[in-house]
Amino acid sequence: MRNIHHFQKAKLEQTKITLVTCYDYTSAQIIANSEIDAVLVGDSAAMVMHGYPDTTYATMDMMVLHTCAVARGLNQKKFLIVDMPFLSYRKSLDQSLNAVEALIQAGAQAVKIEGVRGNEMLIRHLVESGIPVMGHLGLTLQHVHGLGGFKIQGREKNSQNRLLEDAKSLEALGAFSVVLECMPVALAQTVTNTLSIPTIGIGAGLHTDGQILVLHDLLGLSTFNAKFVKKFMSGQHLCLEALNQYVKEVKEKAYPTEEFSHE
Ligand code: KIV
Numbered sequence: 001m002r003n004i005h006h007f008q009k010a011k012l013e014q015t016k017i018t019l020v021t022c023y024d025y026t027s028a029q030i031i032a033n034s035e036i037d038a039v040l041v042g043d044s045a046a047m048v049m050h051g052y053p054d055t056t057y058a059t060m061d062m063m064v065l066h067t068c069a070v071a072r073g074l075n076q077k078k079f080l081i082v083d084m085p086f087l088s089y090r091k092s093l094d095q096s097l098n099a100v101e102a103l104i105q106a107g108a109q110a111v112k113i114e115g116v117r118g119n120e121m122l123i124r125h126l127v128e129s130g131i132p133v134m135g136h137l138g139l140t141l142q143h144v145h146g147l148g149g150f151k152i153q154g155r156e157k158n159s160q161n162r163l164l165e166d167a168k169s170l171e172a173l174g175a176f177s178v179v180l181e182c183m184p185v186a187l188a189q190t191v192t193n194t195l196s197i198p199t200i201g202i203g204a205g206l207h208t209d210g211q212i213l214v215l216h217d218l219l220g221l222s223t224f225n226a227k228f229v230k231k232f233m234s235g236q237h238l239c240l241e242a243l244n245q246y247v248k249e250v251k252e253k254a255y256p257t258e259e260f261s262h263e
Helices: 004-013 025-032 060-074 093-106 120-128 141-147 157-173 185-194 235-251
Strands: 017-021 038-041 079-083 110-114 133-138 177-181 199-202 210-213
Touching: 004 017, 025 060, 038 060, 060 079, 060 093, 093 110, 093 120, 110 120, 110 141, 120 133, 120 157, 133 157, 157 177, 157 185, 177 185, 185 199
Parallel strands: 017 038, 017 210, 038 079, 079 110, 110 133, 133 177, 177 199, 199 210
Antiparallel strands: none
16 A cells, blocks of 8 residues: 555455554554555554643644654555644644645655544645645544543434535545544444545444554553454563563573673
């Protein structure tokens, strides 16, 4: 998966698209050798890498730094999408374009923008400027305070209609794909069947065109335990075991042996 055309092709061929978040060089090197289709430097970096309570703490400096590291690690082997952080696209068209410029020059090949209302002009301008835009609807964490917390979205008819309209707007504006986060399965399925661009789900069930998970969640490295998160590895447990084994061997003078020492 090296460009946006592969996203469209996957939707047409009904092949699932797989994405994962990434924030650092070493993880990016591992992902580069995996079968993952594309990578997102998510603003979840603020939470996962920096310990903040939500993504409103992500800054442009933070996103640029993580993007540079991930781009070096991926070495062009995966399509790289980067989140525009909190308010970086809400101040003025000029400032938004400067933010996009910084992310693209850091190594992003596409940007992700949360929500659509009020962002129409920017999205159109970016698409016309040849910059792929991924939309993001549902639980958009940059709106966490306005949404009243981390809640499943689209449970009521009104919000379902609104979300479907927003999804259609994104497609009309030229977005190449849209993330659907934390919503009922049936709503994600309706959006997926309505749009001709691919939907990427997280906490949105089985019927989206692709899935994305936070790397540290799927590896079991984080302590985040949402219903939709499957831990494909017991990362915390494995890391603790390795750390404690290291301590044990140092204390017992079993490490470093000759094998690990210079003459
Ligand atoms: O920042 C992030 O990790 C995201 C995903 C949850 C889609 O936006």
